[in-house]
Amino acid sequence: METVWGIDLGGTKIEGVILPVGSSEPVYRARIDTEASKGYRHILDRIALLVSTMESASGMKRPTVIGIGTPGAEEPATGLMKNCNTTALNGMPMPRDLAEKLGTRAIVANDANCFALAEATLGAAKGAGVVFGVIMGTGVGGGIVIHGQVLNGGQGIAGEWGHNELIEGGELCYCGKRGCVETVLAGPSLQRFYKSLTGEQKSLKEIVQEADSDSAAKATLERLIDLFGKGLSVVINILDPDVIVLGGGVGNIDLLYTQGVKSVEKYVFNTQLRTKIVKPLLGDSAGVFGAAMLAR
Ligand SMILES: [Zn+2]
Structure with a gap:
């Protein structure tokens, strides 16, 4: 074998x-x-x-x-x-x-x-030509797979959309720059934003579950949806992948696959969005x- x-x-x-x-x-x-x-x-x-x-x-x-x-x-x-x-x-x-x-x-x-690479060859994007795998968890990362091969890039940073600037002059990132995607879309960043509105510490799960009754939780998710679309559209305009797989704890939020996709469509350079945005299969x-x- x-x-x-x-x-x-x-x-x-x-x-x-x-x-x-x-x-x-x-x-x-x-x-x-x-x-x-x-x-x-x-x-x-x-x-x-x-x-x-x-x-x-x-x-x-x-x-x-x-x-x-x-x-x-x-x-x-x-x-x-x-x-x-x-x-x-x-x-x-x-x-x-x-x-x-x-x-x-x-x-x-x-x-x-x-x-x-795993999701592109064995998982949710199996068989797709160009795949962008996103991890939105405690940080935000990404990887590009083209016809089954990882694209590392000349500097080893291909796919690192987590450190694209998303908010000019925004929060300081550990990388030394300000307003990186990671400082906005990572789980801890969502929790910090919620806390900035309420003074209260809540888990990501609580923020998601309480969005119907808690206006600050709702505002946190609305901001996530909007800036997820803005951040990801930049990647799509350059790479135009067939499939995007969203991993990590934030990638689990169901709204990203409905309202989030609409938000990407709003920002992308096309009248419609044919990019499939899917949940991972391999856990x-x-x-x-x-x-x-x-x-x-
Ligand atoms: Zn950064």
Whole structure:
């Protein structure tokens, strides 16, 4: 049986999967703790341990290439990691070090790209030509897949619409710029906006559920709908994807698939919107499945 192997490196867990080619039914799947606080070398050791475990548990030999999903990106010019929220990885030549340690090639992509690749090849956008995978959760990210291939871009930032400016002079973003999409559409940003209106802290779920009775919750969602349309229309005008898959906690909000789509249509450079905007199918598996699909 021909298989692909993927590793999803997260801040707290490392997950590994062995998938038969073209299938979303794993032959083997396991998770271990990242133990990120023990530093970069230790994280590499943990990945090596997981790959050895995958070999012994499955009775298969490791393949010549393994896909690795990471919380940041590889800078193509240098091979060094950047933009990782597991900060021990930043500035490190992880693809090179992993290749040496594992004795296989390691193809690295960020978690939004892995999400997009999984949904484009095995999930909600299977069979579509051009797919934009969006993660709207604690942050906002995105990945572009064209005919089954991830587009990394010359600087490793393709698809990073979360740091497009959406509100001029808006809230300061961790990236150093102001008014980024992420400062408006991420879950915590919606909660902050609600709190700015009421002085009260509510969960995203409460804000969504109470929109009928709570005018500030309603205003928060109306602003989300409007600015979601404005932010996403910029991506559509450039990439014109066939399908957009919305992941993350904010992507779960049903209104985005009705009023949100209308809002995108209002802002996009066309009289109608034929872009399909859909919910993901693979749930928590998208990250690790996408990592495995990097290795095809
Ligand atoms: Zn930013």
